[in-house]
Amino acid sequence: MSSIIKYIAQHTQIPENNVKSTVQLLNEDCTIPFISRYRKEATGNLDEVQIGDIVKYKEQFETLEKRKATILKTLEEQDVLTSDLKQNIENTQELTTLEDLYLPFKKKRKTKAETARKNGLEPLAKIIMSQSRDFRKNDLETTAYRYLKGDIKTIDDALEGARHIIAEWINERTDIRNSLRNELERRAQISTKVVKSKIADEKAQKFKDYFDWSESLSRIPSHRLLAILRAESEGFIRVKIEIDDDRVLERIGNKIIRSKNACADHIELAISDAYKRLLFPSLSNEALSKAKEMADESAITVFAKNLKQLLLGSPIGEKRVLAIDPGFRTGCKVVCLDAQGNLTHNETIYPHAPKNDSIGAIKKISSLAEAYKIEAIAIGNGTASRETEALIRKIHFKNDVQVFVVSEAGASIYSASKIAREEFPNYDVTVRGSVSIGRRLQDPLAELVKIDAKSIGVGQYQHDVDQSKLQNQLDMVVENCVNSVGVNINSASKPLLSYVSGIGPKLAENILDYRMKYGVFKSRKDILNVPRLGGKAFEQSAAFLRIKDAQNPLDDSAVHPESYTIVKQMAKDEGVSLKELIGNKSVLQKIDLKSYVSKQVGLLTLQDIIKELQKPGIDIRETAKVFTFNQNIKTITDLQEGQLLPGIVNNITNFGCFVDVGIKESGLIHVSNLSDSFVKDVNEHVHLHQQIIVKVLSVDVARKRIQLKLHK
Structure with missing residues (x-):
């Protein structure tokens, strides 16, 4: 331990x-x-x-x-484990060092050195490595002559075989491997060349910057390395790792060669062979893999930060919503949801080309808004979004109706998923997609947990990084977000419940089955009646599962059931009821917490309890705010240098952030344009879905690129 x-x-x-x-x-x-x-x-x-x-x-x-x-x-x-080797292995703290120690004993596929050993040339290799001062060229050849037998026909064959054995010994030396690792780490360059046969390929053009590129491997930004490796995997470029070979060969020679006789000449040849055939290919690949691993880690961190911000996006709450999935030829799919997100109505309107029935669409939206007492409208931000938003803003609603443009990212994935089919077995994918858009406005977290996080598309090169590490990190982010907000056990979906601490998919399913069979949970104690939900799962999950309108008000708070007795004692000591204590700041602030400290409960826990009692069940997320784009900007050709525009941050990377300014193409605020001072972390200056003002720096219509600057 x-x-x-x-x-x-x-x-x-x-x-x-x-x-x-x-x-x-x-x-x-x-x-x-x-x-x-x-x-x-x-x-x-x-x-x-x-x-x-x-x-x-x-x-x-x-x-x-x-x-x-x-x-x-x-x-x-293998009967080769000495006490020194065992001690070295047991004391090793790095996997790389461990594999180096094991390398000489590792069973190898058929190698040149192994063939040479079978031909009896290892003694000759040892003689050469001894570098005896008395050895002249003739002496070495005479010695090599003794080993001519079988496949070894000439002296040159014997000496070459001996060099193969020496090359393997050099390759297996830990000090030499570490020296080369250090050289690669400090001085390696990564360079690229375009594959000439692919230079005219249209898909290759997005990698045009890397057709002839070179920079330090240790300094290359993660997004650039991932882009280069993707271009290589798609066959558009070739990638090389380069260092000063002569410098490395000289350093290896200084470690091994001790004489200037015929033996030294052959050792020098063996060093060159070991370096070019064994050491450099292996360790340059290792260096590139490490660089890729670091790039993956950086990209995964960016994705995780973005995902957290997206999941904790501002909810509008339990309000009646009309959601629209916009479209041109196929029309706009409209659904009405009640305050709990249940589907109450759906149909299709055709306000845009080719039908252009805008008058009919306006009438239909007006009547639906009145009939279903709609409080907010959610419009997907895909095709025909701007046109649909402009149409909706022309409508004079009888009641106050807020209009929001909502990200559609991943909605199509959800609409075709098993979860969507289970929720809406009698509706097609278009209706399910519209429902998802509306629910995202009501509660982004509750809806987005139904979608594979990788499909949401808030990151950089998420399909190129280690998928296992990415999945683990994203699962952790989702779990932390769900539990930091808390879950209403009586309305939560199976995917949302499955991320609650201690629950998982199977217990989430059991909770839903229990809810269907016995109705709503009336207290946290009822949770223990769920099949297979034992004491450990209850301990881990209970405080994150909330019960609205419970008889015990603590059941709708983040106070853990194990601390209920403490809260009740506090109420008793203050001469008030439990309900009178909760939310009563003047009473709570007077409580002497030190008097409640025990072996089981410390001051940190007590401080958390008081904080929760002051604002029980309050959502940590901000409420959604209405946002309006510049209505005069409809396409990239409407943009002009120097314009100030409202925008929404829709993606964050290590090299900057992308901003939706209300057109199809997102603009980029490069890190150098986020601040007048050095930017270490983009997230310190902007966050996902933040509403900002940007200045247009340049517009490249042909390449569909927009350069922006954050306006403060």
Whole structure:
């Protein structure tokens, strides 16, 4: 246990005591949201990110230890495990170093060195490596002559075979491998050349910047490396890793060659062979893989930040919504939803070309708004969005109706999904897509959890990064978002419930079955009646599951059931009822929390309880705000340099952010145009779906590129 704690503490810089307590909780199947919110005393008030890092390095350590055990067992079976080698393996903290130690003993496919050994040339290789001062050329040839037999017909054959063995020894030396790694890390250049046969390919043109490119591998930005690797995988360019070969060969020679005789000449040839055939191909690939891994990590971080902002986007709340999925030829699909997101009506209108029935569409929208007491209209931001928004804004509604343009990203994925078919078995994909647009306005989080996060498209090169790591990170983001907001157990969908701490898909299904059979949950105690939902799952999930209008008002708060007795004692001590205590800031602020500290409950937990009691059940998200684009800007040709325009941030990358200014093409605010000072993190200056004012710097109509500057 102490080894893993030291390993995690070393990599995270978190105190060992806090790491130890957190690892113990993780081993007890506690979730990250639960630990960060309800076990603050044990962890030293670590947040989700820090606990996530502990999980990451815990898994990394366990993978390392598993690999060590496999290697040690293999070496024992080969009867080559010395006490020194065993100690070196056990003390290794890096997977790369571990594999280097194992390399000389690794079973290899048929190699030149292996063939040479079978031909009995290893003793000759050892003689050459001894670099005896007395050896002249004739002496070495005479010695090599003794090894002529079988496939070894000439002296040159014998010496070449010996060099192959020496080259393998050089390749297996840890110090030489680490020296080359260091050289690659510090001085490697990545260069590209276009594949001439593809230069005219239309698809290749988006990679035009990389037809002839070179820069430092250690400094290349993540988005550029991923773009280059994508261009290579699609066959448009060739990629090379380059360093100063002569410099490296000289450094290797200085480590090995100790004489200036005939032996040294052959060792020099072996060094060159080892470098070009074994060392450089292997370690340059390793360097590129590490650079790709770092680029993946950077891209995944960007995606995760964007996803979090999107999931925690502003909800309009429980309001009656009319949602429109705009279109031209096929018409605009219209649905009406009640305040809980249930579908109450659907039909199609044709206000745009070719039918151009705008008068009929206006009448229909007006009558639906009145009949269903619509409070807000959600318009998808895809094809015909601007035209549909302009039409809606012409309507004079009898009541106050807010109009929103909503992102359609991933709506088509949802509408064709199993979840959508289960929710709306009697409706086609067009109706389901419109419902999703309307529900996104009511509660973005509740709707977006139904869609594979990778399909939402808020990031950079998400299909090029390690998909397993991406999925794990996105799942963690969704889980943290869902639990930070809380879930109404009586209205939540199966996908939303499945992300609640301690629940998962199977228990979420059981909760829905229970709801269907017995009706709504009246208290948190009822949750224990759900089949297969035991004490551990209840402990992990209960505080994140909310029950509206429950007899116990704490059931609609983030106060954990394990702390109910403390709150009741507080109310009793203050001479008020539980209902009178909740929300009563003047009473809550007077409570002496130190008097409630015990071995089980610390000050951090008590402070959280008071904070929650002051604003019980309040949504942490801001309320959605209406936004209007410049109505005079309809296409990219309407843009002019110097214009100031309202826009909405619709994607964030490491090199800047993209902004929707109300036309098909999004504009780019490069990092250099976000601020007059150096920008370390784009997210420190803008956030997803933020409403901003931008200045048009340049417009390239042919390439459909718009350069913008953040106007402050």
